[in-house]
Amino acid sequence: MLLVSNIASSMNHGGFVQSSYNKDNDADAVAYNSSKRKNGKFVTLDFQKKKKTSVPRLTLKVRQSAVRSENDSEEALSEVLEDFKMLEFKDVKGFEDFSITIDGMPIDAELPNGVRNKYYRLCCSQNAFLHENLIRGMNHKLIAGVISETVNIADAIKVSVLATPRVEFANWDKTLLAFEHLGMNVEFLRVRLRRIVSIAYETDGASETRRYLKYRTEHSEADDEIKNMETKLEELKEACNGFGAYLESLKSKAENYQVMLQKEVAAPW
Structure with a gap:
């Protein structure tokens, strides 16, 4: 009985040791898995999780900011186009x-x-x-x-x-x-x-109409030329009449001088 009790006690003690060893190994594994070496230093898994979750949030904020900026630009462009809209x-x-x-x-x-x-x-x-x-x-x-x-x-x-x-x-x-x-x-x-x-x-008749207008214009121009010539002729007649009167006044004087000349020519030596 004593031998059996010692064996059982030794088994229980060995099992306890084994169990403790397993728990220590599990804890080390957890500690190892929960940390990674980076540049010679350990970085906790929690920090990595926070870093991973913070990047998408930052990206989302940037995207939202870009969308708001694009919307603001479109609104500003619409306002400018509205200002330049042509009056109907x-x-x-x-x-x-x-x-x-x-x-x-x-x-x-x-x-x-x-x-x-x-x-x-x-x-x-x-x-x-x-x-x-x-x-x-x-x-x-x-x-x-x-x-x-x-x-x-x-x-x-x-x-x-x-x-x-x-x-x-x-x-x-x-x-x-x-x-x-x-x-x-x-x-x-x-x-x-x-x-x-x-x-x-x-x-129809367009050519005849233009011909009529052309001849009418030529006839009018010719008639105007005739009138101009008649006016000039009257002016020449008036000038001629005035010149004739002047010639008559010179005629008597010329005749007198001619008589005097003839007398002098016919005079005896």
């Missing part, structure tokens, strides 16, 4: 409200007041700004020249007649076509030109 023609109540604005900048000072007034009436005829679709970024002086020449061509169309040379109509149309490629709304002027050219050169 329906909002123009009269010439006093009319302003030629390009890319948010008025260029009224580039044009004489008379040209602006005529251009305003052209815009009223179409109920729109004729320049609103011009290519962005064009030089303002170039745009002012386009508007001014558009007004000049419109005036020329208004005073054109059947005798206007066809080449003039063609040149106006070429110029307007170039302006149209730049975005200028001048199609209505080109339509009017095509109608005028059709009437003046393509309809």
Whole structure:
């Protein structure tokens, strides 16, 4: 019995030692796993976890800040675009409200007041700004020249007649076509030109009408020349009459001197 008790006691003591050894090994393993060597120093696992979790949070904050910055930029851009938004023609109540604005900048000072007034009436005829679709970024002086020449061509169309040379109509149309490629709304002027050219050169009787106008002009010029010649002839007649009276006054004196000369010639030696 004593031997059995000693063996049991030794087994229990050995088991206790083994258990303690296992617990110490487990603790060391936990301590080892919970720390890592970095540059010769141990860094705890908790610190590593905090570091890993802090990086995504920082990234999230940066992303949120970037999104807010992008939103703010878009809002600022929208405000700028709103400031540069072109006034709609329906909002123009009269010439006093009319302003030629390009890319948010008025260029009224580039044009004489008379040209602006005529251009305003052209815009009223179409109920729109004729320049609103011009290519962005064009030089303002170039745009002012386009508007001014558009007004000049419109005036020329208004005073054109059947005798206007066809080449003039063609040149106006070429110029307007170039302006149209730049975005200028001048199609209505080109339509009017095509109608005028059709009437003046393509309809029946157009050639006879132009011939009549040509001959009428030549006849008028000839009649004016005749009148001018008649006026000059009357002036010459008056001058001739005055010169004749002067000749008569000299005639008597000349005759007297001639008589005296003859007497002297015929006198005896």
